[in-house]
Amino acid sequence: MMLWTVDPAARDAKLAHKAMKKQGERYVWVLIEVACASAPDHLVAVRKAYREAYSASLEEDVAACPLYKDPLLKQFLVRLVSSYRYSGELVDDELARAEAAELHDAVVARKQPLHGDVVRVVSSRSKAQLKATFERYRLDHGKAVDEVLEERRSDQLAAVLKTAVWCLTSPEKHFAEVIRSSIVGLGTDEESLTRAIVSRAEIDMRKVKEEYKARYHTTLTSDVNGDTSGYYNGILLTLVGPE
Structure with a gap:
């Protein structure tokens, strides 16, 4: 009832703060949910509520969190919680084609799902643009990007990226x-x-x-x-x- 009755932005700020004190995939999920599963304006409200409640910014606390040892993982989470995405439905098909190829190169060819190109694409593009990119990936390579990442679930970076893909496009x-x-x-x-x-x-x-x-x-x-x-x-x- 306490979670239900509080303001949603204040609730998510509290959940994010609490998640950074506990180790494990389920607590990383919380940060990704807050950053990706709601509207861009909600994330802005969460960051404001976080500053007011804890006298620090959400992004700086994620960056300073000692539980996130992998620098790529930490960079990705910081980019997610500090993003402000375009919320409209406008899509650039050529960009979707190009970035689908970049994602395939990163996720499959280089066997490293969170290098710079992936962080940039997933943390900055609108949800509509990402849906177009992921659909182009499926058409060009015969398998959805989340299916490819699911096959590598034992890899923490791949698991985190799959969670972000789902929260952004099909929460x-x-x-x-x-x-x-x-x-x-x-x-x-x-x-x-x-x-x-x-x-x-x-x-x-x-x-x-x-x-x-x-x-x-x-x-x-x-x-x-x-x-x-x-x-x-x-x-x-x-x-x-x-x-």
Whole structure:
């Protein structure tokens, strides 16, 4: 309820601050979600709320975070949280073709998914332009860029890039995965489950539920219902809504 009732920008600022104090892929996810899964103006509001709450900028705290050892990973995260993307639908097809080739060269040919070209493209282009670039990649190379990155999931940089690609172009895929991974196995990752449902309840929960059902052949509602109880269960199911 505390996450649900607070202002969304203040909530995401708090989540980002907390994520930088814990190690692991799930906490890197939080920064990528804040930077990529919402509108550019929301990220600006988050940065403002972060400054007011912690007397520091989000980007400088990411840059100074000792948990991010890999300099390429740190550079990528700093660029993501400090970006301000064009939010319109205008697309340059020639640019999409050229940058699809650059991405293929980086991700496949050089076996290094986060060198300078990838950081520049993914951290600066509009969501519409990135969708066009990723579609051109699929047409030219016979496989979607996120599928290629998924095959290299054991590589932290590839996994982080795949998360950013999903959050930028189809966030329902990412949040369906977050919810599923928080439920399967022993125990429940209540922190991740709560964050995913609260943050998407008023944005794209319908798409998240559709993606969840298509991928896992069960409903999000039934899995939440089977893994939680009491008032917590009631609040989550209210936010999820009917299937």
